[in-house]
Amino acid sequence: MKKITKIEYQKNNKDRVNIYLDDKFEFGIDLYIMIKYSLSKNMELDDEFISEILVEEDKAKAYNYAISVLSRSPKSEKELRTKIIQKGYDIDIANIIIDKLKVNKYIDDxxxxxxxxxxxxxxxxxxxxxxxxxxxxxxxxxxxxxxxxSLISMDDEISRAYVLGEKKLKSMINIESSKKYVKLSSFLVSRGFEYETVRKVVSKLLSTDFYSCE
Incomplete structure (x- = not known):
């Protein structure tokens, strides 16, 4: 058993406290953890209880880290879990934090x-x-x-592909007509449009381009 001989607020963060056991600094924890476990001077702690406190501290740190990540940019559940683990927390803590954030609606895929x-x-x-x-x-x-x-209609896809293709076609003035089909198709495929959409759009664009050149 170890006895708490001193509890002090951290100088740079009054929401955290330092815990001294048997007159030696042992660990720093979030203030809410001290309150949760009713830690006080002269209280005796066994190794199992100390371990439980430290796990709770890791959860608090992981949660605060996750919030800071989300404050910078939205993340999917998988992305955030990966970041928490890469920060050094084990997968069990990461899963606990993810579940808490889902309940609080901080993440929603x-x-x-x-x-x-x-x-x-x-x-x-x-x-x-x-x-x-x-x-x-x-x-x-x-x-x-x-x-x-499924909420994105084919007409919307074709319309967006057409606008992109039309803009790209204007930059292909010096390219031979026989090569335009392949280059324009490759461009739209690289933008993520399905092959059938690309075929329809490119055929229409080149047909229009042909007549506009006459």
Whole structure:
């Protein structure tokens, strides 16, 4: 057994305290942990109780780290779990933190997917295939991905691909007509549009381009 001989507030953070056991500094913890376990001077602690306190401290640190990550940019559940583990916390603590954040609505893969799709369509101008691959790599459930992307109509895809293709075609003035189809198709495929969408758009663009040159 070890006895708490001193508890002091940390100089640079009044929300944390230093715990001294048998007149030696032992560890620093969040103030709420001290209150949760009713720690006080002259209280005796066994090794098991100390371990429990330190695990709780790791949870508090991991939670605060996760909040700081989310404050900088939204993350999927998988992305955030990976960051917590890379920070040095074990997977059990990472899972506990993720569950707590989900309950508190700080992470929500459905909401994250909605925002991601909106940005990639309106800002990055991605096609559905590229968006689908990106969401899958972020650990989003396939069912969520399919449900969200099903809301994007073929007409919308074709319209966006056409605008991108039209802009690209204007930069291909000095390229031989026979090569335009391949280059334009490759460009739209790289932007994530499905092959059937690309075929329709490129055929229409080159048909228009042909007549505009006469």
């Amino acid at each position: 459905e909401d994250y997917s909605d925002r991601f799709i909106h940005d990639k369509i309106n800002i990055s101008k991605y096609g559905k295939r590229k968006i689908k691959d990106a969401l899958y790599n972020k650990g989003i459930d396939r069912q969520i991905i399919d449900e969200k992307l």
